[in-house]
Amino acid sequence: VNASQGDNSAEIAKAQAMLNEVNAAFQVADQRASEAAHALNEAVSRENAAREREAEAQAAEHEAKVAEAPFKAAQEELEAALADLKAQEDSYNGKTAELKKQSEEGGVVSRNRAKVQLDAHLAEDPLPLRRAKITTEAAQKKADRARAPFEAATEIAVAARAEAVATADQARATRAASEQAADQARQARQQADRDAAAATAAREQAEAAREQAEQAAAAATAARQQAEQARRESEQAKAASEQALDDAEAKVRETEAYLQELKSKAGSGQGKLWWMERELFEAKKFLPTSRGGIAK
Numbered sequence: 001v002n003a004s005q006g007d008n009s010a011e012i013a014k015a016q017a018m019l020n021e022v023n024a025a026f027q028v029a030d031q032r033a034s035e036a037a038h039a040l041n042e043a044v045s046r047e048n049a050a051r052e053r054e055a056e057a058q059a060a061e062h063e064a065k066v067a068e069a070p071f072k073a074a075q076e077e078l079e080a081a082l083a084d085l086k087a088q089e090d091s092y093n094g095k096t097a098e099l100k101k102q103s104e105e106g107g108v109v110s111r112n113r114a115k116v117q118l119d120a121h122l123a124e125d126p127l128p129l130r131r132a133k134i135t136t137e138a139a140q141k142k143a144d145r146a147r148a149p150f151e152a153a154t155e156i157a158v159a160a161r162a163e164a165v166a167t168a169d170q171a172r173a174t175r176a177a178s179e180q181a182a183d184q185a186r187q188a189r190q191q192a193d194r195d196a197a198a199a200t201a202a203r204e205q206a207e208a209a210r211e212q213a214e215q216a217a218a219a220a221t222a223a224r225q226q227a228e229q230a231r232r233e234s235e236q237a238k239a240a241s242e243q244a245l246d247d248a249e250a251k252v253r254e255t256e257a258y259l260q261e262l263k264s265k266a267g268s269g270q271g272k273l274w275w276m277e278r279e280l281f282e283a284k285k286f287l288p289t290s291r292g293g294i295a296k
Helices: 009-104 108-123 127-188 194-263 270-284
Strands: none
Touching: 009 108, 009 127, 108 270, 127 194, 194 270
């Protein structure tokens, strides 16, 4: 056959170019599928790690609850001791006020009898009241000792929980993104416009990540502000405590000086002054030795 044939080299070149584009598209799709599979495996690993951290956080939370039990018991014991102390103080002060009132009202005989009873009441050793104060002090120390491990365990549990939640959220987001990328890679072999959907999903994920970052920053700011407020309140409480000690120390010195002045004067009532000095001596046991207190 010697019939002449038309020159189709241009069509052949175009077909070859189209074939080259198909091969290139398949290579891109295969590469994306491989990358998606790798990303998915990495996301699964991160999710497993997140679950482990979540389990650790739950264990830390359980430890915090266990540590809370002795602290709660110590707080209840302290509250009971404070209630008993108040009852003893109210009883003692009530009796004092009643006898004082009786010593100032009524007939001479009843007033004198009330004065004698008042003197005896003030001179006697208020053992229940002192016992209540000692019990309250011991309960306060016990509560303070129990508070430290509870607060430490709570802090660890809160930090672990926050870290576990953040890690789990990140792992879930990463796995979701990886699965989406794998699906997009498979679809890319069939349809090229899946890239637009992938770009949209990536943009939405970026916006979600930005929103999460903003929420985390806001939470961190709030936590810092709460911590600063707690520190300021602690400093105020410490200052109030120091002022109370200063006032108590001044009262003790003033009372000592006045008792010494009374003792230097002639007259009756030396026994009563002795009892007052004894009560003042007992009261000084509640002051620190650095402020003139007496060691118990």
